[in-house]
Amino acid sequence: MIDLLECIPIAQFVIGLDHKVTHWNRACELLTGRYAKDMIGTDRQWEPFYASKRPVLADLILDQDFRHFRQLYQGKRASKSEIIPQAWEATDYFKNLGGKPRHVFFLAAPVYDQNGKVIGAIETLQDITRRVQAENELRSSEERYRVLTENIADGVIVIQDGKIIFSNRAIAEIMGYPDADDILGRRLDAMVLPDFKQIIQKMKEDFERGRSIKGVLQFQARKPSGDDIWIESHNSSIIWDERPAILTAIRDITGTKQKELAILDETEHLRRENRRLRYSIKDQQGLGRIIGKSKTMQDVYELILKAAATDNNVIIYGESGTGKELVAREIHRLSSRNQGEFVPVNSGAIPESLIEREFFGHKKGAFTGANADTQGYLDLADRGVLFLDEIGDLSLNMQVKLLRAIEDGGYMPVGSNKIKSSDFRIVAATNKDLKDMINDGRMRRDFFYRLHVIPIHLPPLRDRKDDIPLLVKHFLRSLYPDQEISEVPDEVMESFINYDWPGNVRELQNMLRRYITVGKVDFIDLAPSTQKRIGLSSDPAIKTIDLFNTVEDHEKSLIIKALNENQWHKERTASALGISRRTLFRKLKYYQLT
Structure with missing residues (x-):
């Protein structure tokens, strides 16, 4: 067997049960730069490949340590061989004694005696450097072709050794530089505002530790003019010129972020206003247009303020004449949706034949007399509140369609085949026992639970x-x-x-x-x-x-x-x-x- 291994032009070595090298062929000497006389009889088979001692693939095969195998070879195309029984394979990267990087395909399998007993393990090393280089060159070419094209609005940079080594024209426009070359050699963290430098530093540390970089970051950067902008970056690890790098696609999201922050500020303002109102309503005659200082009404006001501070659906229970619509309007007035419309709908007053048209609108020509596109209640309530009075009178068929719209499934105007969507909040009201209606089959259970998020019970005047x-x-x-x-x-x-x-x-x-x-x-x-x-x-x-x-x-x-x-x-x-x-x-x- 030893003579046979010497004749094979593929690098191979064998270890015994004591994990010491018993054979190191000529091809292995040429690949690793380590001579057989220095390796045989030792357990230093790891030295050509790693800076510190750790088990090689043959060691793990011998010990049947497959859990450790997956940890050590994570991300290195490690798997059980589909060709050789009991064998495992992986790809890895190391530098030989001459300092040249080599990419190697490793395959290890147990060695058996004539009785089928394991007496050692053999590991084969195939130099695939040229193949990997060809793949990398192809990948690099494809990446360059993609990022060099100027038909994309996103800015693109490549970061290597902490510095920007490639940039396109779009990134120069986003960051306010005259030309893409003006960004080369700069550090991304130098452009970022101090409050966000830690985000960039974390990405850099993960990259240096060999962790895969893939994700989205948001941060503020400063232009040479002194203007600050919000940036969204999509980052991923790549190989650039045979070396690891970070590819980053950058988008200016200043407008979107400012709107988002404005909404957050408004929400916080509403929370503060609600807190102030909680203290003040106890000394006043009511809340908004709602009149009453009794303990029961104080409890109602507390629920109104809580409902206004969220965007959840609300259902108001109360006898006829208790002021359910007043409460709904107060929730709208105090909420972040107060710039949108409050659209009141009497669910029981719309004929069944017209209800879909009223809620979803209709297209021109949808029926006789439809001379123009008409908005429905859901369109009118976009970014506002849809007040469904007498919700218990809504038909089961309409409950299904409205439920779909609530769950972002959208809706179609009468006479249209295109799905529309609307950002609306439902505040419903009823003087009926909806749970009894569920038991009687007059209300869908799923529709009820979509509405019954924040229940408010209005006391009768008595x-x-x-x-x-x-x-x-x-x-x-x-x-x-x-x-x-x-x-x-x-x-x-x-x-x-x-x-x-x-x-x-x-x-x-x-x-x-x-x-x-x-x-x-x-x-x-x-x-x-x-x-x-x-x-x-x-x-x-x-x-x-x-x-x-x-x-x-x-x-x-x-x-x-x-x-x-x-x-x-x-x-x-x-x-x-x-x-x-x-x-x-x-x-x-x-x-x-x-």
Whole structure:
């Protein structure tokens, strides 16, 4: 066998069970520069390849130490041989005694005696330097061709020994240099602002330790003009002129980053504002347009502030007339989306045949009368809030389509085959038990959980009667600002407090309108009416005023104003006035505004 090994032109050596070299052929001498007489009988088979003692492939094969094998040869194309049973192979790099770098293909396998017993291990070394060089030259040529092309907007640099050795024209434009050559020889960390130098240093240290460089970094750099820009760099390890280097593609993201930071600043501002509001609302009459100082309303305000500080979906539970839309509008006002639209939708007021068109919009020519592209609710709510009132009235079919849009699956306008997307937040409201609806099969469970992230339960007015005096005072001032009506008699206020208000705050508001008009309180289906007139100004002109006509004139002007502000869109006008569409149509007919 020994004679046979000597005749083979491929470098080979053999070790015994004691890990000492028993044979070192001539080809191995030529490849490594170590003579057989110096190697045989020693365990120094590692010396040609490594700076310090460590097991070579044959040692690991002999010990069956495959776990250690994968650690030592990680990233060196190490694997079990597919040709020779029990053999393992790897590629590695070393310098011979002459200092020349050599790339070698190693293959090691056990040596057996005639009885099949392992008596040692043999390792074969094939010099593949020329092949690797050819591959590297081809790779280098391909890389140069790619980076030299000037048809890309990204800047490209190659870093070797800490310095930039290649740059394209785009990087010069990004960094503010007259020419790409002006960047050559510079250090990337010298261009980076002090707060970000550690990022570049970490990449450099990883590279010097032989770790693969692959990833994206963001940092600030300074131009020769003194202007600072935000940079995004995509980095990867390459071989450049047969030596390791870092290829970096650079993009100017200043505009995007400034917007991102502005959003973060706005979010932080909102958090601070929310903290301030938490302290102030305890001493005020309410939050925004929501009136009430009771403990139950303080708890609601806390939830509103928490909801406003996030971008999660919200669902508001409450009986009719408790002010669910007011709460939704307050969340929008206090959130980072307050520059976007608040789009109110009464889910139960849209006919099933029109609901998809209303939500997703339609293209010109989609149906008879579609003379132009029309935006839907989702388009209008982009970067804003979509308020879905009476969410329990939404059909199962629409729940599926809306769920897809919520989950970034997009939606298609009626008559279009292109998917659109919209960045909207949902605030929903209902006076129903949605869990019962799930059990009855009227609401999808997945749709419910997408909405039920932050639940807010509004108390009925009967559970916060301490707020009734504040509400009465507020409504008198807001409904009749031109009249000196500031209070109601004690007997009337007492009757208000003793009443359970099944219609909640809306009923109280309408009761005050009726009281001002007819001068008495009339609780339907309850105790006899309280015949007390409100306390008016001592001015005789005010006392003799025709309250009925005054109220009607004021109501009519409010309706006309709301119609004009909403382009006579009945749904939005009704929502803006806080009344149902049916009530709006009745009043339009009464005031002859149709």
